[in-house]
Amino acid sequence: xxxxxxxxxxxGIGNVKSVANMLNRVGxxxxxxxxxxxxxxxxxxxxxxxxxFDAGMQALSAGGWVEQxxxxxxxxxxxxxxxxxxxxxxxxxxxxxxxxxxxxxDATVMRFDAKEFPNIKVPHMGWNTIDVKRTNDIIPVDxxxxxxxxxHSYHVVCEDRNNLVATVDYGNAVAAVIQNxxxxxxxxxxxxxxxxxxxxxxxxxxx
Amino acid sequence: MLKHRVIPALLLRNDGLVKTHRFKSPQYxxxxxxxVRIFNDKEVDELMVLDMDASKTGAPPNFSMIExxxxxxxxxxxxxxxxxxxxxxxxxxxLGIEKVCLQTAALRDLSIVSRIxxxxxxxxxxxxxxxxxxxxxxxxxxxxxxxKTIKFSWQQFIQDAVTAGAGxxxxxxxxxxxxxxxxxxxxIGAVSKxxxxxxxxxxxxxxxxxxxxxxxAGATAVAAGAFxxxxxxxxxxxxxxxxxxxxxxxxxx
Numbered sequence: 001x002x003x004x005x006x007x008x009x010x011x012g013i014g015n016v017k018s019v020a021n022m023l024n025r026v027g028x029x030x031x032x033x034x035x036x037x038x039x040x041x042x043x044x045x046x047x048x049x050x051x052x053f054d055a056g057m058q059a060l061s062a063g064g065w066v067e068q069x070x071x072x073x074x075x076x077x078x079x080x081x082x083x084x085x086x087x088x089x090x091x092x093x094x095x096x097x098x099x100x101x102x103x104x105x106d107a108t109v110m111r112f113d114a115k116e117f118p119n120i121k122v123p124h125m126g127w128n129t130i131d132v133k134r135t136n137d138i139i140p141v142d143x144x145x146x147x148x149x150x151x152h153s154y155h156v157v158c159e160d161r162n163n164l165v166a167t168v169d170y171g172n173a174v175a176a177v178i179q180n181x182x183x184x185x186x187x188x189x190x191x192x193x194x195x196x197x198x199x200x201x202x203x204x205x206x207x
Numbered sequence: 208m209l210k211h212r213v214i215p216a217l218l219l220r221n222d223g224l225v226k227t228h229r230f231k232s233p234q235y236x237x238x239x240x241x242x243v244r245i246f247n248d249k250e251v252d253e254l255m256v257l258d259m260d261a262s263k264t265g266a267p268p269n270f271s272m273i274e275x276x277x278x279x280x281x282x283x284x285x286x287x288x289x290x291x292x293x294x295x296x297x298x299x300x301x302l303g304i305e306k307v308c309l310q311t312a313a314l315r316d317l318s319i320v321s322r323i324x325x326x327x328x329x330x331x332x333x334x335x336x337x338x339x340x341x342x343x344x345x346x347x348x349x350x351x352x353x354x355k356t357i358k359f360s361w362q363q364f365i366q367d368a369v370t371a372g373a374g375x376x377x378x379x380x381x382x383x384x385x386x387x388x389x390x391x392x393x394x395i396g397a398v399s400k401x402x403x404x405x406x407x408x409x410x411x412x413x414x415x416x417x418x419x420x421x422x423x424a425g426a427t428a429v430a431a432g433a434f435x436x437x438x439x440x441x442x443x444x445x446x447x448x449x450x451x452x453x454x455x456x457x458x459x460x
Contacts, residue, residue, distance in 0.1 A: 017303035
């Protein structure tokens with residue numbers, strides 16, 4: 001893949017530098033971009049973000065990204081990976097805000113409800129293992145002791161169980177990996193999950 | 208199940224790493240980049256790098272050093288020291304760091320914690336709380352920048368920090384720093400009680416058993432300095448980190 005084929009939109013909502021650092025380490029040239037037009041040549045898109053849902057969607061809109069993203073992901077079916085808040089933005093909306101999401105996955109983002117998740121501390125922060133629910137192309141299959149770094153206060157609830165690829169146990173099952181066709185989301189931070197995350201990102205480049 | 212994080216906490220002074228003893232007598236440990244590379248190879252859970260001078264001298268964070276450190280870390284990295292404004296935090300996040308740790312600015316005005324949490328999420332801001340026991344053994348809030356205890360109640364400060372939007376509390380037992388005499392378990396117990404956000408304890412850890420004891424006392428995660436960088440009675444520099452399997456075994460029973 002040439003330098004401008006993996007595009008990471010930089011809209012100031014997240015740690016795009018660490019994602020780029022890790023992709024560089026696996027030898028994949030990435031283009032961290034502030035020009036939505038760069039998506040026209042994208043073969044892979046990574047949406048990385050942290051923070052509040054509405055702030056994330058507003059940043060995408062204000063930068064003029066939404067239309068180009070829709071075209072790339074919906075029309076050209078470019079594989080996209082949403083990381084952390086980036087995964088939540090793939091959904092229809094969030095209890096954290098009022099602005100609609102990108103609506104690529106039939107899912108909504110919810111608070112950790114005290115009844116459903118008793119006695120937990122929020123944010124869910126730290127290393128956790130995942131339970132794979134269905135066959136997929138991105139979760140490494142040959143890594144023992146696989147673990148991923150999570151840091152989130154809201155979680156994704158899929159309406160269609162087929163979109164749920166893996167869950168994580170935090171008082172109850174929480175969506176960890178989702179997929180709808182060419183749209184992938186991971187609630188954890190692969191870019192901060194040592195060789196496990198590196199392997200997962202490398203797999204995403206091959207889907 | 209969520210794992211208890213075990214976190215090397217490294218002290219930065221000028222361009223080198225040091226280790227202190229009860230917040231005094233910094234001993235030179237080595238080159239920060241080299242140490243971070245070793246910890247990355249050892250697949251540590253997380254790293255904290257705290258600049259011990261930035262708030263004392265009023266210097267800004269060492270952004271070029273931070274960027275180099277972030278480039279070597281494929282695990283979460285928390286930076287603390289000299290962060291005074293939202294823009295300092297923004298620059299640090301843009302360099303590839305996920306968390307900032309605040310003490311001096313937070314003691315002055317917790318609204319900086321709120322501003323960072325609103326913009327970058329609660330998970331991105333850690334409030335560092337240093338506690339020192341007085342001659343009667345009573346815990347007191349302590350300001351690392353001035354090396355003085357503060358009259359304000361430490362319990363109230365922690366509560367206010369949570370309300371302001373802190374994502375984690377880093378609790379450092381000043382009297383145990385660098386002593387390898389074990390964590391202040393009653394203090395950890397008192398802070399963790401009713402705390403709705405994760406608690407990272409720091410200070411005194413000398414063994415895996417100490418790490419386990421801190422977790423049993425209520426710490427969500429355990430940080431340590433000397434345990435990971437010093438070895439033996441003569442405090443020789445040796446960077447170590449337990450095998451992942453040994454940590455798994457430690458917390459399994």
